[in-house]
Amino acid sequence: MQTSTQPSAPYQNRTKKSPSVKIVLLIWILLIAAGITAAYLYSNHLKHEMLQQLQRDSRQQMNELKLSYEAKFEALSGEVKELESKVQSFNELLTFTKDNATSKTDNSNKLYTQLNEVKKQLSVLQQKMDLLK
Template identity: 80%
Template sequence: MQSSTESSASYKNQTRRESSPSAKLVWIIWILLITAGITAAYLYSNHMKQEVIRQLQADSRKQMNELKMGYEAKFAALSDEVKELESKVQSFNELLTFTKDNATSKTDNSNKLYTQLNEVKKQLNTLQQKMELLK
């Protein structure tokens, strides 16, 4: 009877030996899968980070171009207004000079012209200040 117990003991040892390498293989496969998953997640997160950075850069460039175009449009509009006011000032100066030359005892008209000229100069100064702020 010893032979039957010996044979069953040797069978158990043999099955343990056989199951032991397969258990190690399962652990190695699990470790490899986990490592592959972590590596894939890391690579994907880096890829997504680069995509977000590219998108932000593109959006920033777009916004900067829009701001630049808006600034240039405002600057052009203010330049036109300044030119228009300068021409008005010049015409008022000519009118004032003409009025001074032809003035008699009635100085009300020249006073009105001086007042209008001062108002135009104030407007011109404020527009020039706005242009300097835009620069």
């Protein structure tokens, strides 16, 4: 029996495979870390894009709301101006009526009423005269 101090062939193959397994495991760990990092960066990119889109949409909606509000405000402002002019004319009419509501006006109203009664009586008399003819 001969004993040798050199390792046998199968043992030499195992030592050579051992470092390559370490390298493969290291590469796999690096790939996994790169994948996780890429996923994290991509999710941040998507989040950033989504926030920008939401900001654009909200600005657009705010502008539309502002335009709608301004249009309604203008319409209401026009209606208020119309009402103000009607109130002003009504106030002028009340002032005119108040100024003319004196005893002189009351007398002229009485005279007008009496004149209408006299006209009616004249027309009745005219009819009677026509019958007598």
